[in-house]
């Protein structure tokens with residue numbers, strides 16, 4: 027029998043490409059063929075990270091084929107100060123054309139696709155595939171809990187949530203059907219807050235959820251989580267089937283089925299600094315180093331960066347800190363300073379104690395024995411990577427799903443401590459030190475025990491016969507059957 031053929035399309039951001047590519051690798055490992063579709067500019071940056079630019083179409087591993095599509099005028103990527111609206115509409119136009127071309131050529135070759143899988147912020151892609159008669163399924167790359175909250179927001183609970191969010195100083199809790207957690211304003215996805223600088227993103231989510239509601243046939247959503255981690259949230263929305271198929275993390279760090287699978291293969295911002303930091307980490311005793319990183323997008327204001335620096339110096343233990351170059355100013359985002367010159371002062375003093383790098387291979391760092399805790403923005407990939415490595419966290423969220431993830435880390439999974447910002451939304455150095463002492467100190471037994479528990483459960487979920495392995499296999503069988 028022919029191998030089932032899937033098409034996977036991702037939004038071109040690191041936090042989206044990483045899980046999508048890992049999903050493609052999982053499909054390939056259980057006998058499916060996958061065409062991985064993304065803009066040419068993202069594909070080129072990915073390929074640069076791996077040292078050379080493979081020809082489009084070259085198989086990745088045994089069964090993954092890349093199909094980069096050209097976006098008129100943007101093949102070198104989106105430039106600073108460019109017209110975001112125009113860029114997005116071109117991605118949509120060229121991406122939709124690419125889906126059509128691939129579907130038609132699959133049919134002409136007698137190797138049709140059985141399913142189209144797409145990540146966040148691409149609702150038009152699901153529509154394009156559906157119009158061509160190809161079943162389309164979304165791969166949700168945030169926790170199931172966050173999916174539920176958005177779903178409920180767009181299905182009758184917007185007023186309750188908006189009201190809670192507008193009461194800035196109050197401690198009103200929001201309760202939602204199917205979820206036993208009670209949410210403060212800071213625990214809900216920040217785009218739902220009308221005053222948030224990024225609330226303009228909410229309509230994109232609305233489009234996505236409207237599309238899910240309209241679909242009659244395919245009522246399943248693939249979620250980068252696992253049954254044991256979010257038992258309740260995976261069942262909270264009764265008219266949809268949420269399927270836990272994660273954590274989508276390279277095999278070498280989880281089930282070790284494929285020890286060569288060590289990176290996502292797409293470190294878009296990969297630097298040329300090599301991995302001196304791994305030698306440095308190797309020279310440190312077990313669980314003594316603080317790892318600090320805020321993902322691939324988020325910026326902090328200069329004032330916040332100074333507080334982090336002071337906090338690390340005052341705590342006085344070795345640290346590895348990823349300080350990326352800044353991106354453009356975003357209107358109303360007080361953390362995006364236009365002044366890009368010096369991201370942290372006292373660099374010399376800092377470098378006596380720790381190491382500052384512009385990028386690192388995060389999973390290699392988290393799996394290094396020297397790491398004692400992860401100061402993280404709680405991006406969903408970083409959160410899952412920390413859980414799967416058993417590393418306790420100082421949860422330091424800013425926006426999007428990060429506040430909800432921080433709540434889960436602290437209250438549900440009990441593998442971290444959340445920082446408390448002051449009235450001006452700054453987390454002061456003393457607070458950072460307090461959290462580091464809690465997470466790294468002798469009293470952290472419970473956090474470490476839970477770290478071990480989640481690490482074992484994450485590994486168990488993806489290994490043969492584990493919950494995510496079984497869920498994925500039955501999803502593939504179902505899609506193959508439909509086609």
Ligand code: UDP
Pocket residue numbers: 040041042044293319320321322323324348384385386387388389404405406407408409411
């Ligand atoms: N990452 C990395 N090196 C770094 C910082 C981040 O490899 O120095 C990876 C990290 O392992 C994760 C992704 O980039 O897979 C960031 O995704 P996440 O969802 O945590 O945050 P986002 O960047 O989307 O805010």
